[in-house]
Amino acid sequence: MEQKKGRLFLCPTPIGNLEDITLRVLKILKEVEVIAAEDTRVTRKLMNHYGIKKPLISYHEHNKTKKGEEIIKLLLEGRDVALVSDAGTPGISDPGEELVKAAIGENIKVVPLPGPSAFVTALIASGFSTRRFAFEGFLPKKDKEREKILNNLLNENRTVIFYESPHRIVKFLEELKEKMGNRRVVIARELTKIHEEFFRGTVEEALLKFNAEEPRGEFVIIIEGVSKEETDDISLENVKEKALEKVREYLKGGMTKSQAVKKVSKELNISKNELYSDIHKGIT
Structure with a gap:
């Protein structure tokens, strides 16, 4: 008789405020046999807050090949696994998408749960069009690849969304101004936290702001699409x-x-x- 396979649950976690987690996610985290986490220290804090005690396995960009194989093995052995990222929905701008592909390749059931996502949270409060948008995530680190992406977005009339880290935000804005002009942008940081902030203005105004003060927190940059x-x-x-x-x-x-x-x-x-x-x- 064929071994019954486990299920891979994709569990969104809060992007800041710990109360932004669904009852269903909490239920799944308590029921699965293993939780695969981007950073076990971050996930442990969430688990302690809600009194969840389950084995944790590390799964992130730098160990995704080896740990991915271990997780697939657990699933093939019939164990249910929950995948979480440090914040937000797993599979968005993290190696979760590769684990999902591997699970599908082994005919393992993948169960997505709805929940928080930083770019959606920022987008709906941006004031820009939400009818059509393009999510680009983090730009590649190589300059030529970054340049190619920005050049391809020159005539984009959809709202465009990027993620960026605090130590690269100024460089990103400089590249944005050079390649796409002085566009209108909304830049969100510390979403759902006490110091949540939305900057609204042009790229030049954003550069003045972040050159004058130390950028802190992870950023969501939303760029208004060009008009017809x-x-x-x-x-x-x-x-x-x-x-x-x-x-x-x-x-x-x-x-x-x-x-x-x-x-x-x-x-x-x-x-x-x-x-x-x-x-x-x-x-x-």
């Missing part, structure tokens, strides 16, 4: 830049200015007079 008018303006500038590049290319190939302008005008469906005007303005 702004998108149209950006797209027009891109077309103009591309047109001028093509004109220069054809001039190097031996065409006259008149020939190059006529050819590019036809290729990109842009007015010859407008193209001549841009050339005279020296737009590059």
Whole structure:
């Protein structure tokens, strides 16, 4: 007879205020045989607060391969396991997603429980559109990868959400200003805690604030999406830049200015007079 498999429960934990935990999560944490925690010290405080005594196993970014295999083994042996992060919903910007994939690969039942999430909490109080949004989490550490992501979001008309740490927030805002301009942002920190704070303003204003005071706490950065008018303006500038590049290319190939302008005008469906005007303005 095949061994009955355990279940992997995804249990959201408070992002600050310990009262922000569901009755169902507390029930599951008391019933499972093992709790897999991002930081066992943090989870132990939560467990002590609610009088929960269960074995803890460490599972985080730096041991996810080895510990992930151990957790899957426990599940295959028929033991129920609860996965928690330090704060919020496991699987969001943490290695929980990899454990979920591994469990699904072994045909282990994954049971998600609803609960706190920092980016959702910040988003609904931002005042920006919640109808369509893009959650990006933490940017990669490599500069080229960070640059690529920000460049791809240049024309994004959805609300965009990032996470950032206190020691990198200023660098993030500088990159944001350089790549995406002086956009309107809402920056939330210490959510659900005594010193909860929402900053609302432009990227330049945020830089003034966080250069003048020491950033503390984990940050949720919410960026307002560009309007259709702004998108149209950006797209027009891109077309103009591309047109001028093509004109220069054809001039190097031996065409006259008149020939190059006529050819590019036809290729990109842009007015010859407008193209001549841009050339005279020296737009590059």
